[in-house]
Amino acid sequence: MTRAIRRIYVEDEVAGHPRTAAILGRFPNAEVVRCGRYGEVFNPRAQDFRLQKRRPALILARKHRGQVLETPPGYGIGGERNYYFSHMLNCIYDCRYCFLQGMLRSANYVLFVNYEDFQRQIDETVERVGESWFFSGYDCDSLAFEPITGFVESFLPFFAERPQAWLELRTKSVQAAALREREPLANCVVAFSFTPEAMHEQFEWGVPSVRRRIEVVADLQRRGWKIGLRFDPLLYRESYRSDYADLFAAVFDALDPARLHSISLGVFRLPKSYFERVYRLYPEEPLFAGPQAESGGMISLPHEMESELLGYCREQLGRWIPEEISHLCSVPEAETR
Amino acid sequence: MTTIVVALAAEARPIVRHFGLRPTASQPFRVYQGEAVRLIVSGVGSAASAAAVDHLGGGRGRRPRAWINVGIAGHRDAALGGLRLASRIVDRKSGRAWYPPAVFDPPCAGAQVTTVDDVERELTGDFLYEMEAAGFYPAALRFATAELVQVLKVVSDNRVERAERLTAARVGELIAQGLPVVEKVVRELTAIATALGERVGxxxxxxxxxxxxxxxxxxxxxxxxxxxxxxxxxxxxxxxxxxxxxxxxxxxxxxxxxx
Incomplete structure (x- = not known):
């Protein structure tokens, strides 16, 4: 991964930030290019996300405002007040269904190095509204870039001292060393996303195998970490029944369902404008070619197929887990931006 | 198809020879054409380079095309003949900056290219100074995605070997030395354009x-x-x-x- 980054853009404003120096130190052979604001590199129109995925660059920047944002109403895993924050934009994995391909113009990784400002806003939020959930891992994977970002290493001690602030880390990574090396946090849920093996192989480029991830989740659960499972997006194909039945069996064979914190489910869906962009990037991709329906500005499966898929998965999950910890995610992920 | 834009006839000659290009037009710009590569001689300066891109950019068809600006540049202390792929282009007059993305293994080091209106005599900082990139780059972005637009410069002068001593023959020599790198960039961009073409065909x-x-x-x-x-x-x-x-x-x- 580190070898793959050949160019690092550094905003002038964070050139002297200690985290910038530490990260640059990990890439001694990368070309360092200074820039004014990250948007000059990241936002221009004439860019091709798919081409850039071949060789993404890293951009070190400062997040100036909006470090912590409210999630849409109805979103969450049981808490009343829900917020999300993104220390990073884009992901080292290349999942064909990912909404980031439709939302962002560039596949370069943007890392906001001013963690202290995120933490200050989290403090201000809790002070203002009381106990709250803070979701990380929507615009990126919370753990996958950990050896470079030190995100978890910085935020776990922070949350450890703030029991009113709940943290969700969401990941497909097996980079769990930062979690294994410390005592579990009572107010942190580590949420792992899964799709069945066949879909993983077809759609999740660069993502560790389902089996390896299950091993890591099981290990973290044994160590006392609160675990969440995210079956989102649920994907449809003819063999989905056996695909999901096998996945659930493998997961619950390794995990103790009684000790799971939460499970969420959501069918594959994208805002229409994102879908159109992603379709233009991957016109040969069967995932975007099959039956689809538009409703409320969203593209998803036709209603009957969606209900069938969701119903089957909920029914299967019901064999292992109580309804109270299962949450249906009907809010399009992209609306949480 | 990859289009190479150069400012000078002296820069064009070795490239035309190397790729076996044939002249197809002499007015308003000299244009040379091969099977997969064509070259246009823009004349000196940002505006001329942008105009040359405009001249060839409006062609029909939706096959993606790549664009490369190849030319000479001055640097404070870089060795003569060294090649640099622009990672940042700054227009000194307006202060605007562009960042050409490189989605392939660059065959040479990167550099900030500063576009100036007149030959730069001071050559301060770790920058390449030249006179076309800030006109060429935004013009080419109107016809291609940024990944297909690159600026490749050959160091022609520094504080010891001054620009005033450059001759057309010397310019041709320097470009000729850099041809393996030019060819590599052309090959990479052609492959990317082909991949993109399969998508939009x-x-x-x-x-x-x-x-x-x-x-x-x-x-x-x-x-x-x-x-x-x-x-x-x-x-x-x-x-x-x-x-x-x-x-x-x-x-x-x-x-x-x-x-």
Whole structure:
């Protein structure tokens, strides 16, 4: 991964930030290019996300405002007040269904190095509204870039001292060393996303195998970490029944369902404008070619197929887990931006 | 097709020879053409470079094309003949900056290229100074995605070997030395343009359908998309499948049913 980054853009404003120096130190052979604001590199129109995925660059920047944002109403895993924050934009994995391909113009990784400002806003939020959930891992994977970002290493001690602030880390990574090396946090849920093996192989480029991830989740659960499972997006194909039945069996064979914190489910869906962009990037991709329906500005499966898929998965999950910890995610992920 | 834009005839000559290009026009710009590469001599300066891009940019067809600005540049202390791929282009007059993304293994080091209006004598900082990139780059972005637009410079002068001593022959020599790198960048960009072309090309049998029924512009777009989707699902539908259809709308309806 580190070898793959050949160019690092550094905003002038964070050139002297200690985290910038530490990260640059990990890439001694990368070309360092200074820039004014990250948007000059990241936002221009004439860019091709798919081409850039071949060789993404890293951009070190400062997040100036909006470090912590409210999630849409109805979103969450049981808490009343829900917020999300993104220390990073884009992901080292290349999942064909990912909404980031439709939302962002560039596949370069943007890392906001001013963690202290995120933490200050989290403090201000809790002070203002009381106990709250803070979701990380929507615009990126919370753990996958950990050896470079030190995100978890910085935020776990922070949350450890703030029991009113709940943290969700969401990941497909097996980079769990930062979690294994410390005592579990009572107010942190580590949420792992899964799709069945066949879909993983077809759609999740660069993502560790389902089996390896299950091993890591099981290990973290044994160590006392609160675990969440995210079956989102649920994907449809003819063999989905056996695909999901096998996945659930493998997961619950390794995990103790009684000790799971939460499970969420959501069918594959994208805002229409994102879908159109992603379709233009991957016109040969069967995932975007099959039956689809538009409703409320969203593209998803036709209603009957969606209900069938969701119903089957909920029914299967019901064999292992109580309804109270299962949450249906009907809010399009992209609306949480 | 990759288009190489150079400012000077002296820069053009070794490239034309190397790629076996033939002259196709002399006014308003000299243009040379080969099978996969063409070259245009823009003249000196940002505006001239942008105009040269405009001149060739408006061609028909949707096959993606790559653009490279190749030329000489001055640097404070870099060795003469060294090649640099621009990672940042700054227009000194306006202060605007651009960042050409490199999605391939660059065959040489990167550099900030500063575009100036006149020959730069001070040569301060770790920058390459030249006179075209800030005109070329935004102009080429109107015709291609940024990944297909690159600026490649050969160090021609520094504080010891001053620009005043450069001759046309010396410029040609320097460019000739850099040809292996130029060729590598051309090859990389051509491969990327080809990959992109496969994505945007017409789906199979589109013309057969269009030749058989009358599709409006909107219907033709719908047809193209339906054929592409069916192709992605592994289905090739012959127009004969709709032998009974009397209108384009009926064909479109039939294709929709198949998804």
């Amino acid at each position: 017409s789906p199979e049998r589109l013309n057969e359908y269009v030749g058989r029924w009358h599709f409006t512009v909107t219907q033709e777009r719908q047809l193209e998309r339906l054929l592409r989707r069916l192709g992605a699902l592994g289905r090739r539908i012959e127009p004969t499948f709709f032998d009974d259809a009397t209108s384009a709308a009926a064909v479109l309806g039939g294709l929709r049913q198949l998804i």
